[in-house]
Amino acid sequence: xxxxxxxxxxxxxxxxxxxxxxxxxxxxxxxxxxxxxxxxxxxxxxxxxxxxxxxxxxxxxxxxxxxxxxxxxxxxxxxxxxxxxxxxxxxxxxxxxxxxxxxxxxxxxxxxxxxxxxxxxxxxxxxxxxxxxxxxxxxxxxxxxxxxxxxxxxxxxxxxxxxxxxxxxxxxxxxxxxxxxxxxxxxxxxxxxxxxxxxxxxxxxxxxxxxxxxxxxxxxxxxxxxxxxxxxxxxxxxxxxxxxxxxxxxxxxxxxxxxxxxxxxxxxxxxxxxxxxxxxxxxxxxxxxxxxxxxxxxxxxxxxxxxxxxxxxxxxxxxxxxxxxxxxxxxxxxxxxxxxxxxxxxxxxxxxxxxxxxxxxxxxxxxxxxxxxxxxxxxxxxxxxxxxxxxxxxxxxxxxxxxxxxxxxxxxxxxxxxxxxxxxxxxxxxxxxxxxxxxxxxxxxxxxxxxxxxxxxxxxxxx
Amino acid sequence: xxxxxxxxxxxxxxxxxxxxxxxxxxxxxxxxxxxxxxxxxxxxxxxxxxxxxxxxxxxxxxxxxxxxxxxxxxxxxxxxxxxxxxxxxxxxxxxxxxxxxxxxxxxxxxxxxxxxxxxxxxxxxxxxxxxxxxxxxxxxxxxxxxxxxxxxxxxxxxxxxxxxxxxxxxxxxxxxxxxxxxxxxxxxxxxxxxxxxxxxxxxxxxxxxxxxxxxxxxxxxxxxxxxxxxxxxxxxxxxxxxxxxxxxxxxxxxxxxxxxxxxxxxxxxxxxxxxxxxxxxxxxxxxxxxxxxxxxxxxxxxxxxxxxxxxxxxxxxxxxxxxxxxxxxxxxxxxxxxxxxxxxxxxxxxxxxxxxxxxxxxxxxxxxxxxxxxxxxxxxxxxxxxxxxxxxxxxxxxxxxxxxxxxxxxxxxxxxxxxxxxxxxxxxxxxxxxxxxxxxxxxxxxxxxxxxxxxxxxxxxxxxxxxxxxxxxxxxxxxxxxx
Numbered sequence: 053x054x055x056x057x058x059x060x061x062x063x064x065x066x067x068x069x070x071x072x073x074x075x076x077x078x079x080x081x082x083x084x085x086x087x088x089x090x091x092x093x094x095x096x097x098x099x100x101x102x103x104x105x106x107x108x109x110x111x112x113x114x115x116x117x118x119x120x121x122x123x124x125x126x127x128x129x130x131x132x133x134x135x136x137x138x139x140x141x142x143x144x145x146x147x148x149x150x151x152x153x154x155x156x157x158x159x160x161x162x163x164x165x166x167x168x169x170x171x172x173x174x175x176x177x178x179x180x181x182x183x184x185x186x187x188x189x190x191x192x193x194x195x196x197x198x199x200x201x202x203x204x205x206x207x208x209x210x211x212x213x214x215x216x217x218x219x220x221x222x223x224x225x226x227x228x229x230x231x232x233x234x235x236x237x238x239x240x241x242x243x244x245x246x247x248x249x250x251x252x253x254x255x256x257x258x259x260x261x262x263x264x265x266x267x268x269x270x271x272x273x274x275x276x277x278x279x280x281x282x283x284x285x286x287x288x289x290x291x292x293x294x295x296x297x298x299x300x301x302x303x304x305x306x307x308x309x310x311x312x313x314x315x316x317x318x319x320x321x322x323x324x325x326x327x328x329x330x331x332x333x334x335x336x337x338x339x340x341x342x343x344x345x346x347x348x349x350x351x352x353x354x355x356x357x358x359x360x361x362x363x364x365x366x367x368x369x370x371x372x373x374x375x376x377x378x379x380x381x382x383x384x385x386x387x388x389x390x391x392x393x394x395x396x397x398x399x400x401x402x403x404x405x406x407x408x409x410x411x412x413x414x415x416x417x418x419x420x421x422x423x424x425x426x427x428x429x430x431x432x433x434x435x436x437x438x439x440x441x442x443x444x445x446x447x448x449x450x451x452x453x454x455x456x457x458x459x460x461x462x463x464x465x466x467x468x469x470x471x472x473x474x475x476x477x478x479x480x481x482x483x484x485x486x487x488x489x490x491x492x493x494x495x496x497x498x499x500x501x502x503x504x505x506x507x508x509x510x511x512x513x514x515x
Numbered sequence: 516x517x518x519x520x521x522x523x524x525x526x527x528x529x530x531x532x533x534x535x536x537x538x539x540x541x542x543x544x545x546x547x548x549x550x551x552x553x554x555x556x557x558x559x560x561x562x563x564x565x566x567x568x569x570x571x572x573x574x575x576x577x578x579x580x581x582x583x584x585x586x587x588x589x590x591x592x593x594x595x596x597x598x599x600x601x602x603x604x605x606x607x608x609x610x611x612x613x614x615x616x617x618x619x620x621x622x623x624x625x626x627x628x629x630x631x632x633x634x635x636x637x638x639x640x641x642x643x644x645x646x647x648x649x650x651x652x653x654x655x656x657x658x659x660x661x662x663x664x665x666x667x668x669x670x671x672x673x674x675x676x677x678x679x680x681x682x683x684x685x686x687x688x689x690x691x692x693x694x695x696x697x698x699x700x701x702x703x704x705x706x707x708x709x710x711x712x713x714x715x716x717x718x719x720x721x722x723x724x725x726x727x728x729x730x731x732x733x734x735x736x737x738x739x740x741x742x743x744x745x746x747x748x749x750x751x752x753x754x755x756x757x758x759x760x761x762x763x764x765x766x767x768x769x770x771x772x773x774x775x776x777x778x779x780x781x782x783x784x785x786x787x788x789x790x791x792x793x794x795x796x797x798x799x800x801x802x803x804x805x806x807x808x809x810x811x812x813x814x815x816x817x818x819x820x821x822x823x824x825x826x827x828x829x830x831x832x833x834x835x836x837x838x839x840x841x842x843x844x845x846x847x848x849x850x851x852x853x854x855x856x857x858x859x860x861x862x863x864x865x866x867x868x869x870x871x872x873x874x875x876x877x878x879x880x881x882x883x884x885x886x887x888x889x890x891x892x893x894x895x896x897x898x899x900x901x902x903x904x905x906x907x908x909x910x911x912x913x914x915x916x917x918x919x920x921x922x923x924x925x926x927x928x929x930x931x932x933x934x935x936x937x938x939x940x941x942x943x944x945x946x947x948x949x950x951x952x953x954x955x956x957x958x959x960x961x962x963x964x965x966x967x968x969x970x971x972x973x974x975x976x977x978x979x980x981x982x983x984x985x986x987x988x989x990x991x992x993x994x995x996x997x998x
Contacts, residue, residue: 104796104797107596107597108597108621109796110598110599110600110879111598111599111600111618111621111622112599112600112601112602112879113599113600113601113602113614113617113618113621114601114602114603114877115602115603115604115605115614116602116604116877117604118585131580132580132581132582133582133583133584134581134582134583134584135583135584135585136585136586136587136604137584137585137586137604138604145584146584149582149584150582152582152657153580153581153582153657155657156577156580156657156661157580158576158577158578158579160576161578186620186621187620187621187623208798209797209798209799211797211798211799211919212797212919244919246798246799246919246920253920254920254921255920256918256919256920293766293767323573323680324679324680324716325679325680325716401579401581402578402579402580402581403571403578403579440916440918440924441914441915441916441924443914443916444913444914444915444916444924444925444926445924445926445946447725449680449716449723449725450723450724450725451723452943452944454926454944454945454946454996454997455924456916456918456922456924456946456948472922472948472950473948474924474946474948474996476766476944476946476996476997476998477998510766510997510998512766512767512946512948512994512995512996512997513994514922514948514949514994
């Protein structure tokens with residue numbers, strides 16, 4: 053047996069060629085007797101660097117491509133197959149695999165094309181940046197590490213760090229003529245420092261920045277934040293186990309709400325694994341001064357998509373307004389089951405997943421909640437900077453959580469880092485136990501949120 | 516029929532459905548030779564072909580069938596202790612050489628057309644795959660697999676109470692790999708991992724509980740057909756029933772008895788990762804200079820190996836082409852060695868242990884665990900529970916995490932109070948919190964009932980198949996988070 057290359061032809065066209073892909077699929081589908089199909093495809097080139105005390109640790113590059121084809125068989129049942137092979141042979145095999153899988157499609161819950169797959173899309177202001185050379189990335193990260201190490205004598209290493217850039221493109225096509233295409237360039241920087249003082253435990257903290265290109269990253273801000281956070285945890289003390297009022301940082305509260313987003317997820321509702329039910333829309337879920345919107349199009353959402361996995365346009369959606377549950381997140385299939393329109397939150401599959409895009413949390417148009425909250429003048433309050441282990445410590449279908457966190461105990465206006473602790477509670481009690489918001493909302497990689505005060509939560513200290 | 520170009524600016528993937536066999540030698544030798552001629556001290560090519568299928572059953576319906584397949588290559592170039600890594604879906608000679616050129620460029624090296632740079636050619640192919648060629652075809656077809664899953668969810672209905680949702684899932688991951696390196700390494704393998712799981716959500720008014728169990732094996736094509744669905748469903752339903760009306764555990768510091776099998780996840784996460792050379796390289800393990808010193812109670816002997824027949828973490832060779840070994844990590848409390856891969860050996864001096872592993876061609880290999888467990892001790896599980904006046908019995912563990920400074924945190928899925936040496940009422944919401952350095956000396960008793968359990972481990976080189984395990988063990992004191 054010999055190894056042979058199938059033809060690779062050059063073309064000056066950049067990225068995925070949607071029309072060629074559609075033509076190829078149409079021809080192959082016809083050969084297999086498939087009349088109805090859709091497809092999601094993506095390709096990307098990535099470069100990334102890591103450093104270790106001035107030396108390059110790992111330099112990586114990747115070219116990735118992937119495709120998911122979905123077909124409807126003569127009985128209207130759906131099957132899919134995914135592959136990283138975009139050659140004709142790969143596409144043919146994927147179509148055949150999807151056709152075979154369609155024999156096991158779920159007749160009770162069959163997705164179809166989104167009625168909005170050809171609706172107009174919002175125009176996103178996403179500057180495309182050419183990637184910089186990997187040695188330039190390396191120099192930037194080496195300098196950032198050097199700067200961070202110089203900020204405090206106790207900061208000895210930055211064991212977790214990385215500077216990465218990606219150029220990507222994604223496509224949605226279907227046999228009814230829908231054609232969505234989006235190109236994107238993004239870059240990310242993370243710096244997590246480790247600091248240790250004689251006779252004391254090591255402490256660690258860090259910061260992350262995203263941008264549309266490596267040259268647009270706020271490197272200095274990332275270094276400043278990583279240094280400030282790490283240094284702020286050097287002076288630590290154990291905390292007594294008990295109940296404390298808590299102030300969640302924007303990042304921590306967004307993480308918590310995100311972990312319980314099945315509350316708003318129509319797929320989870322239909323599957324019986326959400327705390328919400330079909331009839332929950334209109335119920336008072338939270339204090340009347342809380343609003344939660346999903347807004348994937350927010351300018352702060354680096355890497356926003358204008359359409360979801362089914363080609364449905366992304367738009368701003370009120371999930372909670374005035375504390376009342378207003379809407380669920382939908383795919384085409386769940387929207388049909390609820391008698392509403394798809395909302396732009398779908399993946400692509402035989403059973404289509406649903407998920408949030410980018411959350412906006414705050415008082416919205418509602419008034420209420422305590423005013424003048426200032427954690428810097430508080431007493432006996434736990435300030436939660438970041439939550440960990442959400443995959444293990446959150447029981448989304450039960451509403452409970454028990455999560456390790458980094459943070460400070462504030463006494464008499466003085467904040468002192470907590471040695472190690474977990475926070476536990478029930479999300480429904482949290483949402484109805486909000487005290488108020490502090491300060492302006494902050495843009496984070498996961499959404500927009502101010503600091504959030506919550507009534508007494510159970511804190512377990514590890515002393 | 517030639518493929519038409521669909522991706523123009525990126526290298527097109529070229530998938531041959533042919534196996535990786537000796538016909539690849541010239542292409543691989545050309546790449547390795549070019550890398551060495553350019554000045555690389557070592558070049559490694561990892562070829563991969565995958566075929567995956569995932570099934571989901573909910574209630575009494577198959578609701579998702581997800582096949583996937585692909586091919587790719589990862590090329591790693593070393594120049595001294597530094598390395599560059601590039602992955603691609605393009606396995607053509609040109610595609611591989613393009614990726615090599617990128618990797619060389621990361622190290623400041625330029626392609627050189629002359630010479631072989633000291634590369635003496637690949638050795639004789641060590642073909643671990645030869646006897647495994649029929650495995651993929653021998654796996655259950657969609658009809659058999661879906662039938663077994665539906666049998667599982669039906670058994671949940673049979674044995675459960677207050678059921679709100681029932682799920683069964685099955686995954687079959689077939690992978691063919693070929694490793695070629697400029698030191699002559701030339702090896703091929705086929706891996707087959709299958710796992711099947713059941714989950715149930717039970718609800719009674721405001722009370723809710725969810726429980727799940729997953730079973731996994733490697734290298735046994737017909738394993739799903741022998742899965743004891745009845746036993747799985749019975750155990751799961753009993754656990755869900757016990758936890759449905761359980762009270763929240765009171766936070767505090769207790770003696771804890773951890774059950775065997777998946778209880779070993781704590782050792783894996785909290786200690787095992789600290790014994791990988793990647794942690795030595797980062798400077799994030801407190802045990803870096805502790806070989807030969809006591810780091811655990813004398814009752815503790817811990818092992819990592821890749822040899823147990825059928826175990827989820829077993830391998831015929833690692834992802835760098837090296838046969839796995841059985842490594843004693845801790846013997847009677849004394850740290851004996853670290854797990855090491857090629858880069859770990861280069862940078863830390865710890866000899867390779869056949870532990871270079873990666874999720875796929877898109878990751879460079881790193882030192883990772885395989886089947887990791889605490890060895891059996893002399894006691895019975897009843898001895899351990901009987902020795903605790905007031906504490907917690909963790910019958911089933913959930914997931915957890917370890918922070919960058921070594922603190923760990925694990926959820927207890929099924930827990931019971933221990934009062935006066937007897938198991939008491941079930942409790943929920945417990946989280947075990949601590950640091951390996953402090954907890955290892957407190958593991959004072961090990962029982963004689965070692966068992967292994969399949970799991971997945973996510974770390975620097977992606978998500979890989981592993982086994983965790985232990986007998987029942989007693990920890991004299993550990994912080995328990997609760998309400």
